[in-house]
Each structure stands twice: as structure tokens, then as C-alpha cells.
Amino acid sequence: METRILLKEDQIPTHYYNILADLPFAMDPPLHPGTKQPIGPADMSPIFPMALIEQEMSPQREVPIPDKVREAYAIYRPTPLIRATRLEQALKTPAKIYYKYEGVSPTGSHKPNTAIAQAYFNMLEGTKKLVTETGAGQWGSSLAYACHLFGMECTVYMVKVSFYQKPYRKTMMNLFGAEIYPSPSNRTEAGKAILAKDPDCPGSLGIAISEAIEEAVKTPNAKYSLGSVLNHVVLHQTVIGLETQEQFAVVGDYPDVVIGCHGGGSNFAGLAMPFVRDKINGKNIDIIAAEPASCPTLTQGKVEYDFGDTAGMTPLMKMHTLGHDFIPPSIHAGGLRYHGASPIVSALVSNNLVRAEALEQLEIFKGAMLFAKTEGTIPAPESSHAVQMAIREAENAREEGKEKTIVFNLSGHGLLDLSAYEAYLNGELQREEREAEVA
Ligand SMILES: Cc1ncc(COP(=O)(O)O)c(C=O)c1O
Numbered sequence: 001m002e003t004r005i006l007l008k009e010d011q012i013p014t015h016y017y018n019i020l021a022d023l024p025f026a027m028d029p030p031l032h033p034g035t036k037q038p039i040g041p042a043d044m045s046p047i048f049p050m051a052l053i054e055q056e057m058s059p060q061r062e063v064p065i066p067d068k069v070r071e072a073y074a075i076y077r078p079t080p081l082i083r084a085t086r087l088e089q090a091l092k093t094p095a096k097i098y099y100k101y102e103g104v105s106p107t108g109s110h111k112p113n114t115a116i117a118q119a120y121f122n123m124l125e126g127t128k129k130l131v132t133e134t135g136a137g138q139w140g141s142s143l144a145y146a147c148h149l150f151g152m153e154c155t156v157y158m159v160k161v162s163f164y165q166k167p168y169r170k171t172m173m174n175l176f177g178a179e180i181y182p183s184p185s186n187r188t189e190a191g192k193a194i195l196a197k198d199p200d201c202p203g204s205l206g207i208a209i210s211e212a213i214e215e216a217v218k219t220p221n222a223k224y225s226l227g228s229v230l231n232h233v234v235l236h237q238t239v240i241g242l243e244t245q246e247q248f249a250v251v252g253d254y255p256d257v258v259i260g261c262h263g264g265g266s267n268f269a270g271l272a273m274p275f276v277r278d279k280i281n282g283k284n285i286d287i288i289a290a291e292p293a294s295c296p297t298l299t300q301g302k303v304e305y306d307f308g309d310t311a312g313m314t315p316l317m318k319m320h321t322l323g324h325d326f327i328p329p330s331i332h333a334g335g336l337r338y339h340g341a342s343p344i345v346s347a348l349v350s351n352n353l354v355r356a357e358a359l360e361q362l363e364i365f366k367g368a369m370l371f372a373k374t375e376g377t378i379p380a381p382e383s384s385h386a387v388q389m390a391i392r393e394a395e396n397a398r399e400e401g402k403e404k405t406i407v408f409n410l411s412g413h414g415l416l417d418l419s420a421y422e423a424y425l426n427g428e429l430q431r432e433e434r435e436a437e438v439a
Contacts, residue, residue: 003085005098005247007078012070017238019273019344020231021061022280025351027343028318031305039315046217047224051121055232063235065117072116072149076105077239081247081407086374088394095397096253097390099410100244100271101377107172109380109412110267111142111227114236118225119146128221129153133183133208135263136162136334136382137169138412139227144178154178157185157211160203162334168416183208190214190311204327205264205338210311228264229308229317229342237270240409245274248407255285257393259408261385262289262298262356263335265342267411276353287354289345290389292336292364295328297321298349298356301341308340319346331361332420332429333381357389364388365424368414380412381420 020027029038041053048056055063065073084097102110122130130147133156134140140156147154156178163170163182173180183203184191190210194201201207209226216224226233248254258275260268268289279285291298301320308314310324320341322328328337348354364381367388372378379387390408397404414421423429 002251003083005081005250007243007246009074009078011243011246012073012077013065013239013242014070015062015064016235017242017274017277018058018061018063018235019276021059022277023347024280025347027347030315030317033307033312033314033316036316043315047213049122049125049127049223051125052118052232055235056230066120069117069120072120073113073239076112078243079104081244084375087371090370090374091391091394091398093394093398094401095394095404095406097394098255098405098407100240100407101410102240102267103377103380103410103413107138107141107145108415109138109142110237110240110270110409111139112146113239113270114227114233114266115139115142115146116149117236119143119150119152122223122225123150123152126221127152127223129155129219130225131155131212131216131219131222132225132227133157133159133205133212134227135159135205135337136380136417137166137173138335138380140178140180141169141172141176143225143227144173144176147178148176155215156180157183157208159183159205159208159334159337160201161330165332165334165419166416172416183211185211187211188214194310202327202330204310206310206324209309210313213309213313228266228338229340231344233266234269234273234342234344237266238273240267240270241272241274244271244407253405255407256404257286257288257406259288259290259386259389259393259406261336261382261409261411262291262341262345263382264338264340265289265345267409269342269345271409272354276348279353288389289349289354289356290385291356291358292331292333292385293358293360294331295322295337296358297339297341298346299358303346303350306340317343319343320349332417332423333361333364333385335382336385359385359388361429365421365429367391377410378414378421379410380414381417383409383411386410
């Protein structure tokens with residue numbers, strides 16, 4: 001039996017898949033924060049290059065991937081689809097569990113899929129520097145790498161709590177030539193305003209986004225780059241799901257359950273969108289976004305227009321949100337500490353095409369440990385939400401005696417997150433989560 005399903009370099013997708021072409025409902029447009037009218041390309045041009053703005057709004061089903069981007073993808077793509085037979089045996093489940101492993105990228109997660117595309121399109125339009133935010137550092141290090149590939153400078157605002165939890169992410173960003181600052185910082189008006197109210201603020205992705213946009217707008221030849229949430233990011237990430245479908249075709253299988261962890265929605269959507277298309281066309285698939293119980297955007301957020309950042313600088317987007325001033329507890333899955341969600345994923349949840357589940361930090365580390373011990377790969381704390389969700393589904397299959405096929409996205413490895421595992425092994429995580437709940 002084949003357990004590692006590999007594709008060749010020439011099977012890297014030639015096009016991204018745009019779900020907007022196939023949605024059976026209309027999306028609510030993003031609104032200008034001042035006029036509250038739908039925004040147009042000109043409103044976004046101070047922060048994004050035109051090619052990405054076009055992709056953001058494109059109704060085209062297939063969006064070509066430029067050769068230079070496919071060449072850069074070939075450094076690590078196609079990524080493997082792996083059958084987790086040892087995990088299946090440990091769970092004594094009749095379910096087949098597969099995972100798409102995005103941790104083989106240079107920076108260890110799915111983030112380069114969009115970082116490379118964004119850096120490339122910016123470079124074509126003469127951008128000299130990209131400014132961004134990062135949570136756990138996976139996105140910041142990926143953009144640092146991509147900027148280096150295409151000869152651009154890069155500045156990263158890293159959420160303060162993660163900056164200190166994951167010091168080697170900073171080293172990685174520096175190695176690729178990026179500058180990095182803990183956020184909130186004194187470098188921007190947005191950061192100063194937060195620090196004036198709370199000098200010990202642990203930071204949040206919303207605050208770091210405000211700081212990055214402010215610096216991008218004030219710096220000549222600089223643009224802003226976002227690692228999740230937006231339509232063009234979801235679009236770039238569909239290489240994950242497109243390859244996965246090819247890989248299932250190789251082994252003659254097809255999933256009943258598709259799972260991704262959910263922060264802003266990009267790795268989940270990247271795997272899920274080609275399957276959502278099949279579901280719209282009549283396939284019976286359970287598609288699950290797994291989020292942290294401490295930042296339960298999709299399961300407890302309201303669906304309304306809200307800002308993507310804390311200072312209110314972004315367009316208003318219709319999405320599930322916990323409120324743009326929500327500061328989540330300092331969990332180790334820093335990349336999932338986001339108050340909002342991709343408007344596409346939100347709309348799919350609202351229209352019952354995908355569903356969401358919230359998982360506790362301690363439960364996900366238990367699942368991650370079992371995965372590491374059986375499959376040998378240590379998952380990122382973010383990805384561990386998908387791991388644990390897959391374990392739950394496999395256990396359900398065992399209880400029901402059903403032979404299900406489950407696929408999840410292992411969005412990154414946890415080799416730079418070992419401090420989180422150390423805290424778990426030392427029994428410290430329980431304390432942290434309780435404190436966070438009280439705070
Ligand atoms: C490994 C990993 N998975 C998932 C995420 C969550 O982001 P998204 O929901 O955009 O995939 C992050 C974010 O930093 C991450 O580093």
C-alpha cells in the first residue's frame with residue numbers, strides 16, 4: 001500500500017482555483033471605512049499592487065500561476081499527501097487518515113504559497129519593500145524569505161507575546177534579511193496609542209496589522225502584505241487542495257471529511273475550496289474548520305461588517321468577528337489569535353457548506369503528542385487543531401463502525417514551537433489557560 005503519495009514538479013498546478021466563480025450565493029462587498037460604500041481598486045492601491053487587487057476582485061474561475069512563481073514553488077512543491085497508518089493503528093479506527101504536509105516548505109508552513117506570489121506581483125510593479133504583521137512568526141518568516149527571493153526589503157511587526165515565545169522565528173527573519181519589531185511598538189501612532197493605554201499589552205494580530213499598514217502607507221515604494229483572510233490569499237493557497245485532489249486520484253480514493261485549522265482561514269480554505277466546489281456540485285463531504293476555543297471566531301463570533309485591524313484602517317469586511325478590539329488569550333497557537341475570518345470562509349459557514357468546531361489548548365496538545373509519537377512529525381500548535389479534529393473524527397468512525405476517509409492539512413511543523421511542547425510536558429499549559437480565562 002502506498003502511504004506517501006507524491007507528484008512530480010510538472011504537476012504543480014498551473015492555475016489557482018477561484019471559488020468566487022462557483023458560489024451559489026452573492027458575497028457582500030468590502031466597504032470603505034469612511035463612506036461605507038463598496039470599495040474599488042483605487043481605494044486599495046496605496047497598500048496593494050494592481051495585480052493583487054485584480055485577483056482580490058476577480059470573478060475568473062482559473063487564475064494563471066506565472067512561471068517564475070511555479071519555479072519558486074518547485075523548491076518545495078508538490079508537497080506530499082501522506083496516509084497516517086500508524087496513527088490509524090493507535091486509534092484502532094476503521095477510518096483512513098491522510099494528511100497534506102505543508103511543513104516541507106523552506107520556512108516550515110503553507111505561508112510561502114502566498115508569500116511567493118505576493119512578493120512576485122509586487123516586484124513586477126516596482127515595490128521595493130513589503131511591510132507585514134506576523135503572529136507566531138510563520139507568516140513573517142515566509143514573507144522575509146519571499147522578499148529575499150525577489151530582491152525586496154521586508155519589515156515585520158510580530159505580536160509581542162509570540163516575539164518572546166518564539167525567538168528563533170526572529171533569527172529566521174533576520175537570516176533572510178528582514179527587520180522585525182515586537183508589536184505594539186513605539187514606531188507607529190497605532191502602536192503608541194495602544195501602549196499609552198496598556199504598556200504591558202501582549203499584542204494581537206489586529207494591532208500588528210494596524211502598525212504594518214501605517215508604516216507601508218508612510219514609506220515611499222513600500223506596500224503592505226497580508227498573510228491570510230483576503231480573497232487573493234485564499235486563491236494562492238488553493239494549490240494545496242488542487243494537488244490533494246490529484247493525489248487522491250492517484251490512489252483512487254476521495255475524502256468524506258476535509259479538515260483544516262482556522263486562524264484567518266487561508267490554509268483551511270486552501271485545502272478546502274476545490275472540495276467545496278465538488279460539494280456545491282453534489283458530493284457529500286463534511287468540511288470542518290478547527291479553531292481555538294480561546295479565540296472562537298467562527299463558532300461564537302457575530303457575522304457583521306468589521307475592520308480587519310484594531311485601529312480601524314482596513315476596509316470593513318462582512319465576516320465572523322469577535323470584535324476588532326478583541327485581544328485573545330496568549331495561547332501558543334499564535335497564528336490562530338485573530339478576531340476575524342476570511343469573508344469567503346465566513347460566508348461558507350453561514351451557508352452551511354462548511355462547519356466550524358472549537359478545540360481547547362490542552363486537547364490539541366494531547367492530539368499533537370499522539371501524532372508526533374506515531375507519525376514522527378511534530379505539528380505546529382496551529383496545525384494541531386486540525387490533527388486533533390481528525391483524531392476526533394477517526395474516533396467517531398470507530399464508535400460508529402464506519403470506514404471513512406479523512407484528510408487534514410498539516411499546515412506546518414512545530415520545530416520552532418518546542419517551547420510550547422515543553423510547557424505542555426511540564427504541566428504549565430493548564431495554568432496558563434486558566435489564567436487567560438480569568439484575565
Ligand atoms: C502553521 C500555521 N497554520 C495555520 C495558521 C493560521 O493561519 P490561516 O488560518 O491563515 O491558515 C498559521 C498562522 O500563522 C500557521 O503558522
